[in-house]
């Protein structure tokens with residue numbers, strides 16, 4: 001069981017920070033870059049996130065998910081500062097971040113332009129996925145967060161995360177298989193509805209059979 | 214292959230839900246056993262599993278990872294000098 005830390009000396013705070021938060025600085029910076037699409041802005045955002053996390057380290061329960069905790073702070077700061085242009089670091093309470101996030105559950109992704117190493121058709125097709133779908137794929141497959149953690153970050157129910165992620169992955173898979181077929185990596189036979197639908201065709205056939213009998 | 218799957222404790226549709234769940238959640242012990250049992254018997258779902266993993270890997274390649282800038286690394290170390 002984890003316990004909330006209330007009284008920490010400076011030394012203990014540093015140790016806790018180094019042990020639990022420092023390993024995720026790469027994820028934090030990359031998420032900041034994902035949101036801002038700008039190296040300088042990403043750096044500022046991470047610095048502010050880290051300062052904020054450090055100030056509030058007593059609210060963190062050691063052993064719980066430090067990565068998700070940091071990403072939530074970062075996302076809320078981003079919403080505050082970059083969406084609402086309220087550049088007043090240090091004066092906005094965490095509760096205010098949360099209420100702002102609740103008003104705007106989905107991050108503003110209008111600015112997203114992907115500089116993916118996969119060029120051409122497939123990258124363009126990926127960029128055509130709805131921004132929400134790309135964001136949820138990013139959080140699930142790149143940052144490797146669980147349903148529950150994504151739900152916390154996006155302020156949406158776990159069930160919504162599950163269904164939205166399922167839909168997004170299905171669209172991505174369809175797109176990738178289509179690309180693989182165009183490139184000749186797979187055959188037309190491999191690329192059919194059963195490759196993307198989680199209900200296999202033989203089970204649909206079983207249902208038909210049982211209805212007939 | 215597919216006809217064997219329908220004799221197992223779970224069917225392909227459930228197995229595929231569990232495959233997705235295994236990426237983003239924790240499977241319970243019975244779920245793990247059911248899924249492993251199904252995958253042993255069903256080549257369709259084994260292929261499905263591999264394809265899902267491939268999709269996950271491909272998804273990562275759409276988001277090139279940035280290296281943390283040196284001055285930001287210095288900032289972290291300044292904040293928490295050992």
Ligand SMILES: [Zn+2]
Nearest residue numbers: 218225255258
């Ligand atoms: Zn199966």
